[in-house]
Every structure is written in C-alpha cells, then in structure tokens.
Amino acid sequence: MMKETIRSVRRPDGTMIRYAEYVREDSISASDRPEGLKDGTAAERICPVFVLIHGNAEDHTSFSGQINALGDHFGKDVRIIAPDCRGRGLSDQGPAPLTLRILEEDVIAVMDAEKIGKCCLLGFSDGGNMALELVLRYPDRFETLISVGSNLYPSGVAAKYQIPTVLDYYRTKILSSVYKGRPEGLRYDRENQLLRLMVKEPSISPGSLKNIRIPTLVIAGENDMIKGRHTRLIADSIPGAVLEIIPGGSHFVMMEMPETFNEAVIGFLKKIEDKQAKRKYPSVQRAKIAETETEKKNEGKEE
Numbered sequence: 204m205m206k207e208t209i210r211s212v213r214r215p216d217g218t219m220i221r222y223a224e225y226v227r228e229d230s231i232s233a234s235d236r237p238e239g240l241k242d243g244t245a246a247e248r249i250c251p252v253f254v255l256i257h258g259n260a261e262d263h264t265s266f267s268g269q270i271n272a273l274g275d276h277f278g279k280d281v282r283i284i285a286p287d288c289r290g291r292g293l294s295d296q297g298p299a300p301l302t303l304r305i306l307e308e309d310v311i312a313v314m315d316a317e318k319i320g321k322c323c324l325l326g327f328s329d330g331g332n333m334a335l336e337l338v339l340r341y342p343d344r345f346e347t348l349i350s351v352g353s354n355l356y357p358s359g360v361a362a363k364y365q366i367p368t369v370l371d372y373y374r375t376k377i378l379s380s381v382y383k384g385r386p387e388g389l390r391y392d393r394e395n396q397l398l399r400l401m402v403k404e405p406s407i408s409p410g411s412l413k414n415i416r417i418p419t420l421v422i423a424g425e426n427d428m429i430k431g432r433h434t435r436l437i438a439d440s441i442p443g444a445v446l447e448i449i450p451g452g453s454h455f456v457m458m459e460m461p462e463t464f465n466e467a468v469i470g471f472l473k474k475i476e477d478k479q480a481k482r483k484y485p486s487v488q489r490a491k492i493a494e495t496e497t498e499k500k501n502e503g504k505e506e
Contacts, residue, residue, distance in 0.1 A: 204228050205274045205283070209293065212316040218297035220309045222286035223263045224317070227274050230281075250323050250346040251277045255285040256310060258328030258352070259397055262292025265327065268461030269468070276469050284322075286313050288330075290393055301396040303404050307333050311341065325349040325468075327457055332405040335437075338415050339407075347475065348419040349468060350437065352429055352454050355407040359433035365401075372398040412440035419444040420471040422464070424452025445471055 205225040257265045263285035287294040324345045326334030331353030375395035382388035421438040438446035447467045449456050457464045
C-alpha cells in the first residue's frame with residue numbers, strides 16, 4: 204500500500220501550490236537509497252519517480268486508481284508526486300489569470316522543491332497538454348512521457364463536446380462581468396478561467412513533436428472526446444511513440460477502466476525496462492533467458 208503526504212511550495216506571486224507525495228509503506232528513505240543495485244538489476248528499472256498531472260476539472264485524487272499499481276510494480280524505491288494545479292484541489296487560485304504556461308511552471312517548482320532532477324511524466328487531458336509542453340520546454344527533466352486524452356489545439360476536440368464548452372466560456376465571461384465585485388462574479392470568473400484553458404489553449408505545432416526524444420505512450424479511449432485522428436496525429440508526430448486506444452473507453456478511461464489503463468501503462472514501462480536491461484547488462488539478460496529456458500525444459504520433463 205502507498206501512504207500519502209500533502210506538501211506545499213509557495214510561488215513568487217504568493218500562490219501556495221499543494222501536492223501529494225506517495226511512497227510505499229515499506230519504502231526506503233531517500234537518504235538510504237543506493238545509487239544502483241550491485242547485481243545489475245537496477246538496469247531493469249526506469250526512473251522510479253513519477254509526476255502525475257490531472258485534468259481541467261480534477262485534482263490529484265483523480266489518480267487514485269493508478270497509485271497502488273505503480274507502487275506494486277516499482278517496489279520500495281518508487282515515489283509519486285501529484286500536484287493540485289492552481290484553483291483546483293488544495294492549491295490556491297492565485298492572482299494571475301490561469302494559463303498552461305503558469306501551471307507548467309508550478310509543476311517545475313514542485314519538482315525543484317522535491318529535488319527531482321528527472322522523472323516519468325504522466326498527464327491526463329489538460330494535464331496531458333501540459334506534459335507535452337513540459338517535455339518540449341524541459342527535455343532534460345523527463346525520462347518517459349505518458350500522454351492521456353491530450354490535444355494539440357482546441358479543434359482537436361470533437362465538435363459535440365467543444366461547442367458546449369465554447370458557449371459556457373462566453374456565458375461565464377458575461378456573468379463574471381455582470382456580477383463583478385460580488386461572490387457570484389468571483390465564482391463565474393474562476394469557472395471562466397478553467398474554460399479558457401480548453402477554448403483558447405493549447406497551441407502546439409505537430410511539427411514540434413519531432414523534438415520529443417524520450418519513450419512516449421499516447422493513450423485515449425475508443426470513445427474519447429478527442430478526435431481519433433487527432434490522437435493518431437500526436438502519436439505519429441512523436442518519434443517512436445506507442446499508441447494505445449482502449450476499446451470501449453471514454454475520455455475518462457483512466458478513472459472508469461483503471462485495470463485496463465494500468466495494464467497498458469505498466470506494459471509500456473516493462474518494455475522500456477527490458478530494452479534497458481538488454482542494452483546495459485546483456486550478460487544479466489542472457490543469464491535470465493537461459494534460466495527461463497531451463498525452467499521450461501524441466502517443466503516439460505515433469506509432464
């Protein structure tokens with residue numbers, strides 16, 4: 204099981220960003236963690252630090268179905284950081300209008316506060332848009348990328364979902380002006396800022412994705428609100444990216460079908476680990492293959 208600790212970092216504008224840290228109950232303390240395991244098995248584990256970024260209307264608890272799965276796979280040294288973005292969850296709204304760039308800098312601030320030099324990054328929906336931009340802007344800070352239900356620009360969202368969002372954006376913009384100076388005005392303004400993130404952002408060039416040079420998994424549900432061809436465009440534009448469309452899944456497949464989603468994520472990470480093991484420790488890998496073949500032969504003799 205994973206244990207949760209809520210931490211915080213204050214940004215230069217005074218905004219308090221709060222985030223959850225998850226470690227296993229039997230975890231090794233940071234000061235006691237070795238540089239690598241002496242027997243070479245460390246080569247079979249990618250970076251055991253994860254940063255998870257939630258979507259537009261969610262908070263860090265949206266990853267409740269993934270925390271234990273990652274903990275079970277990575278063992279005692281796994282560490283998971285899940286921030287609450289500004290205006291969501293436990294974090295302050297802050298004085299500045301919300302933009303993806305501001306939210307991304309908050310994520311980097313959390314990583315710096317936790318002394319995380321490099322991590323595996325998983326982002327869902329707006330968090331996935333942020334993840335794409337973060338990897339492009341800070342390529343040395345991330346080891347793997349998992350982009351879930353992301354889009355490069357607003358028109359990547361299917362019209363039947365995007366049109367109501369646009370209408371809500373203008374409705375709340377008008378109401379925030381009508382009720383300016385009153386509690387209702389503040390509520391409508393905050394709602395409008397969140398809607399703006401979906402109506403005016405992101406703005407990512409497909410051509411820029413060729414600069415992503417880390418292992419990448421692009422996930423979407425079969426019935427996602429993101430257009431299927433748009434999701435394929437993202438995957439096709441990132442060198443070597445793996446595309447996973449989950450049958451029967453919606454935009455919220457991560458929460459609605461956690462076991463299927465986790466299998467896709469863990470399967471992707473295992474393949475990376477296997478490649479690292481073969482490349483860095485071929486003798487260890489050969490020994491494991493030989494051991495497996497011997498076990499199969501023995502099983503055949505017993506039958």
